[in-house]
Amino acid sequence: KDLTAYSICSDARAMIKKAREDGVETVWDRLEEQEPQCGFCELGLSCRNCIMGPCRIDPFGNGPKRGVCGADADVIVARNFGRMVAAGAAAHSDHGRDLVETLHAVAQGQTTDYGVRDEAKLRRIAAEVGLEVEGKDVKAVAAALADQFYEDYGFKRGSMSFLGRVPAKRQEVWKKFGITPRGIDRDVVEMMHRTHMGVDNDAVSLCLHAARLSLADGWGGSMIATELSDILFGTPAPATAKVNLGVLKADHVNILVHGHSPIVSEMILAAVRDPGLIAKAKAAGAAGINLAGLCCTGNELLMRQGIPMAGNHLMTELAIVTGAVEVVVVDYQCIMPSLVTVAGCYHSRIVTTSPKAHFTGATHVEFDMHNARQKAIEVVELAIERFTARDQGRVDIPGEPVDIMTGFSNEAILTALGGSAGPLLDAIKAGQIRGAVAVVGCNNPKVKHDYQNSNLIRECIKRDLLVLVTGCVTVSAGKQGLLMPSAADLAGPGLSAVCKALGIPPVLHMGSCVDNSRIIQLCGMLANALGVDISDLPVAAAAPEWYSEKAATIGLYAVASGVFTVLGLAPPILGSKAVTDLAVSGLEGVVGATFAVEGDPVKAAELIDARVRAKRKALGL
Numbered sequence: 041k042d043l044t045a046y047s048i049c050s051d052a053r054a055m056i057k058k059a060r061e062d063g064v065e066t067v068w069d070r071l072e073e074q075e076p077q078c079g080f081c082e083l084g085l086s087c088r089n090c091i092m093g094p095c096r097i098d099p100f101g102n103g104p105k106r107g108v109c110g111a112d113a114d115v116i117v118a119r120n121f122g123r124m125v126a127a128g129a130a131a132h133s134d135h136g137r138d139l140v141e142t143l144h145a146v147a148q149g150q151t152t153d154y155g156v157r158d159e160a161k162l163r164r165i166a167a168e169v170g171l172e173v174e175g176k177d178v179k180a181v182a183a184a185l186a187d188q189f190y191e192d193y194g195f196k197r198g199s200m201s202f203l204g205r206v207p208a209k210r211q212e213v214w215k216k217f218g219i220t221p222r223g224i225d226r227d228v229v230e231m232m233h234r235t236h237m238g239v240d241n242d243a244v245s246l247c248l249h250a251a252r253l254s255l256a257d258g259w260g261g262s263m264i265a266t267e268l269s270d271i272l273f274g275t276p277a278p279a280t281a282k283v284n285l286g287v288l289k290a291d292h293v294n295i296l297v298h299g300h301s302p303i304v305s306e307m308i309l310a311a312v313r314d315p316g317l318i319a320k321a322k323a324a325g326a327a328g329i330n331l332a333g334l335c336c337t338g339n340e341l342l343m344r345q346g347i348p349m350a351g352n353h354l355m356t357e358l359a360i361v362t363g364a365v366e367v368v369v370v371d372y373q374c375i376m377p378s379l380v381t382v383a384g385c386y387h388s389r390i391v392t393t394s395p396k397a398h399f400t401g402a403t404h405v406e407f408d409m410h411n412a413r414q415k416a417i418e419v420v421e422l423a424i425e426r427f428t429a430r431d432q433g434r435v436d437i438p439g440e441p442v443d444i445m446t447g448f449s450n451e452a453i454l455t456a457l458g459g460s461a462g463p464l465l466d467a468i469k470a471g472q473i474r475g476a477v478a479v480v481g482c483n484n485p486k487v488k489h490d491y492q493n494s495n496l497i498r499e500c501i502k503r504d505l506l507v508l509v510t511g512c513v514t515v516s517a518g519k520q521g522l523l524m525p526s527a528a529d530l531a532g533p534g535l536s537a538v539c540k541a542l543g544i545p546p547v548l549h550m551g552s553c554v555d556n557s558r559i560i561q562l563c564g565m566l567a568n569a570l571g572v573d574i575s576d577l578p579v580a581a582a583a584p585e586w587y588s589e590k591a592a593t594i595g596l597y598a599v600a601s602g603v604f605t606v607l608g609l610a611p612p613i614l615g616s617k618a619v620t621d622l623a624v625s626g627l628e629g630v631v632g633a634t635f636a637v638e639g640d641p642v643k644a645a646e647l648i649d650a651r652v653r654a655k656r657k658a659l660g661l
């Protein structure tokens with residue numbers, strides 16, 4: 041295949057070419073080897089939940105219509121989808137749990153490596169969730185907040201902490217259909233229970249519980265991860281940074297952080313700024329130490345610290361192919377096991393840091409609350425040692441970095457608007473901004489890298505729709521120049537004028553994937569300000585190039601919160617007409633929003649535009 045078939049990005053294409061020359065296998069090669077992929081699995085019609093199976097349902101011919109236990113296509117598809125959503129919620133929420141544990145350790149004085157960087161936010165959040173803050177010192181407030189969040193994970197008596205952010209009308213909807221989330225771990229575990237052979241054998245019942253558990257993530261685990269990351273590491277504020285593989289520096293020790301949690305990456309950042317280590321790097325012949333991010337842990341450092349982004353999901357192998365990366369430090373999630381193999385083709389090392397995420401062949405340097413600063417120093421020392429083994433003749437860093445603007449937390453957005461959502465609502469009412477669209481999620485080698493992500497954004501801003509990005513879409517947008525105020529020239533006249541007046545881009549970077557919780561919180565604030573439900577707002581979401589279980593969970597909590605969501609690739613549910621009908625139409629009558637599946641960015645934008653038009657009309661706008 042021609043290189044242009046793989047990616048719209050020149051840095052990606054250059055490194056795919058180099059990978060071939062260097063004999064390095066990439067994700068695209070392995071996808072090709074897997075093709076044709078299993079049609080039963082693609083449709084969600086295979087089941088291996090027990091060892092009377094594995095079973096598969098024949099969707100067309102005269103083959104079996106039931107598994108050995110008697111489960112039909114609807115039940116098998118719904119069970120599989122339910123487990124997918126549970127896995128995604130578990131991933132986000134377990135990441136959030138690490139932050140609760142860190143806050144707890146800070147409160148108990150068990151760590152000096154971490155602390156509370158945004159005390160005002162700590163106090164504000166603690167008061168919001170009903171805790172007494174007056175006259176208490178920071179450690180006491182932190183202790184109480186950590187305890188309260190621990191309960192959100194487990195056997196919660198009473199309402200989960202952040203459900204007060206959910207508009208009253210939305211809460212009524214959840215109550216009516218029995219999908220108010222009750223506890224993060226509880227709802228995830230219950231899905232594992234329900235999908236054991238012989239428990240929940242009704243597709244609608246399974247799908248409703250999937251919705252409930254996704255809400256436990258969006259308004260629970262992910263939201264806790266976001267808010268505690270801000271409290272511990274600082275609430276993001278607008279800043280500029282740089283993106284693409286050009287952020288690597290040929291004469292520097294290059295360290296990449298990859299994964300999701302800021303707990304490890306923030307310590308690596310502190311270590312690369314250590315004058316003693318910089319001196320060591322210089323003594324080893326480097327001009328300095330350069331840190332850049334990949335994927336969501338990259339987003340965490342980008343949002344708060346302005347650290348450059350080297351790439352998104354499909355760029356992770358290619359970053360190593362530059363030959364200029366000494367160490368990739370990873371925590372968890374979305375880290376392809378292949379990275380160890382790719383690193384082995386160069387002088388690079390993959391350093392794993394979490395007791396939850398070991399990779400055979402990687403260097404394991406386990407981080408915990410008590411040793412993190414010291415371990416980060418060891419990792420940087422390893423990178424300096426690796427620099428001395430680098431073959432400069434194999435180094436090729438493609439392209440010039442592109443400028444991006446970042447840091448749009450809700451706090452920052454409200455500040456930019458002068459303190460309240462009022463001006464945003466006025467612009468929406470006046471039709472200057474017709475609506476808002478969250479374009480989020482991943483890359484997937486099944487579709488051309490960054491094509492759908494960036495073109496859907498272009499189509500939305502053209503239609504005066506403000507775009508909010510998180511996760512790997514951040515990099516897709518950033519590399520195309522869409523995260524700079526100058527991109528206002530590509531927007532429709534109304535959005536363009538608002539952006540120019542405020543000096544902001546038409547595409548706002550709101551963080552990592554757990555930070556999609558910022559977006560639903562913003563939706564809740566807008567709905568409350570108008571006295572309506574989230575499903576009444578002229579808003580939508582899209583995950584054009586999604587690949588992960590986490591993205592399925594995000595999509596479902598968006599829909600269950602009332603936000604119409606367009607997926608660029610179909611989830612594995614098409615083997616059940618009942619589940620598919622529910623997803624693309626039936627849910628409208630339940631939660632006031634549905635999914636749509638559309639891979640063409642123009643058509644996807646038209647679907648979103650139609651939704652925005654209908655919602656504006658219903659609001660009398």
Ligand code: BF8
Pocket residue numbers: 300335336353373374480481482483510511512513552553554587588590591
């Ligand atoms: O949580 S966007 S590829 S890195 S899953 Fe993964 Fe997808 Fe990237 Fe972040 Ni989100």
Ligand code: SF4
Pocket residue numbers: 087088089090091092093094095106107108109110111116237
């Ligand atoms: Fe087959 Fe039923 Fe067991 Fe699934 S749960 S593997 S359909 S027997």
